[in-house]
Amino acid sequence: MSEAGASSRPEDRPEKSHPEEGPEQLALIRAAVRERALPRARPRTWRNAPLAERLPVARVLVDKGLIHLDRCFDYAVPAALDADARPGVRVRVRFGAGQREGRREGGGLVNGYVVERRADSDFTGVLAPLAQVLSPEPVLTPELLALCRAVADRCAGALADVVRLAIPPRMARAERASTPEPAPPPELPEPGGWTRYPHGAAFLTALAEGRVPRAVWSALPGPGWPAELATALATTLASGRGALAVLPDGRAAARVDEALTALLGAGHHVLLTADSGPEARYRRWLTLHRGAVRCVVGTRAAMFAPVRSLGLVALWDDGDPAHRDVHAPQPHARDVLLLRAAQQDAGLLLGGHAHSAEAARLVRGGWARPLAPARETLRTAAPLLRTVAEEDEARDEGARFARLPTLAWRALRDGLASGPVLVQVPRRGYAPRLACARCREPARCAGCRGPLVSVGEGEELRCGWCGTARADWHCEECGGPRLRAVVIGARRTAEELGRAFPGVPVRTSGRDHVLATVPDEPALVVSTPGAEPVAEGPGYAAVLLLDGWALLGRPDLRAGEEALRRWLNAAALARGREAGGVAVALAEPTLRPVQSLVRWDPAGHALRELADREALGFPPVSRMAAVTGPPEAVAGLLSVAELPSTADVLGPVPLPVPPAGRPRRTGEPPAGEQWDRVLVRVPPDEGGALAAALKTARAHRLTHREGPPAWVRMDPDDIG
DNA sequence: AGCACGCCGACT
């Protein structure tokens, strides 16, 4: 323990234990405490203090996320800090211009991490001393540093930015709390639901024997996957190694947490999600770091969790956009876990009901093995899948009233006879609905009564349900020819459906009001994609997918993949077809994602997507970077960037202004400004060179203040 | 990004 880490800090003193004393006296006591305690804890300049005899230089990663400072700085180690200033600890150092020998200490104090202790420095000037060791906990381990470095390089970002994502802020109280003794590895669990997969047992055996299998897992529909994921984690633990699972949201993480607790009891894993407060979060992080617990289940920040001797990393539903971190440099959990599996020699499990093109590429290239159920197993586990064709108009009275095609209405009505029914509707504002500009009557399809949508600018008018082009629309109420955009969200849909089925309870689940579960009894459950509650018992009697045209009409490279992903995740909550489960999609049946849904063939869909993208030279068969910013910034950056000779520059094109209301993400234009975007594409093995070139160019322009800055994003998700 | 240094003109 150093002086700086001494435990008698002023904030620990029980000040309230002197109730009889007046305020002046309290102030005096406080001052006395401060005088005694603070100089010991306060950072010092260490003028004329002796330096450490052995390895008197500390290489420090300074936590200032300036891209052109993406390197370490050497500091002298005062003898008094010698013992504590070990590699990995948090330190405070003076950093910045103005700190000169013989002058006032002007440089500001910044946080950093000791990366390495050295005998000497290649810096020719006189080294400033470390000001303070904040904590003797060596949080930035060599393993974590290597991972962060690789992630920063891949994302064209700064190391300090990635370390900030990887290590939670220090909470002194959490650090002081004692850590439990490491539990011995658990018993090898039974394979459970994995027997439903032809290669499931072999996958578990490989984990149990300490090998590093890599698999893309097509999970069977139904409620079994959290237990299966938990079994894979527990099997890895039984082999004496650690395991990590990243899930797209807190609800999914809670389900796996619950399954793991059911399997192993408490004490073998921790749950790491955003809603557990900074102190609890750091405490759990520390139990992993200190080796007391070897398994973590969590949302994307858990991808960096310091699990010891990692044997397996698992990622659920890798196509979910939540797996992309919103903070610079916006790494994707899939990329981080792939890097981590390679660096730390761990197995990999990419699971989900859907299949991303990236996952398909791993399988096609032989790097991962498919872990899929037999066709017959799938047939019984999945609901009966139907689509509503264009000519299926609402003929009977009830269907007209519900403004639904007959087939969809019957599925709802029949489903409600035996259990809950799920209706998936587009997110509010996702697909603006249209109404008469004069009388505000919603614009309806003359055939099936579905809402009209106009997808993209200048796109033709279509029915949002049956897809029929309705360019000749006139308002049925007042005859008006002009339209205006309105928003019909889950609540409005719920109201309309509720009127069509009087007496049936209606529950909604959406962005600000997400239900975890619904009971196994008749109810209409209206939900936006990703917020679908899990139905207790055997699952939903019927699932109705209403957002087909809105999803598929988006001018986005991933529109098809994303639509199928949302449908499969919702349809997976339905009962199997032998238990009467039905899922109905209102979408054009000839479209590829719709056909893949009906056949429940996510792997086939992803392979065909992959082939298409390969033909077009799109990710993941190439690596891409998006450069955005004011036109002169984008042009300026590209003019100084020494791109690989194979680079293919697409654009610039004006960037669409992000919808109002949604918080602006980095790299998006502020309101009222017109930004450009350029896409740069290279072959897969030159992605590193592309990232490095753009990072160098950005640093160059920042240091030389050559105009406004441009944003660089590697592997952008939202390319048209 | 800050922040100091430096080289220039206007002032006591």
Next chain:
DNA sequence: GTCGGCGTGCTC
């Protein structure tokens, strides 16, 4: 001879 404008470059 000194003060302070902001353009340039560095930060261990």
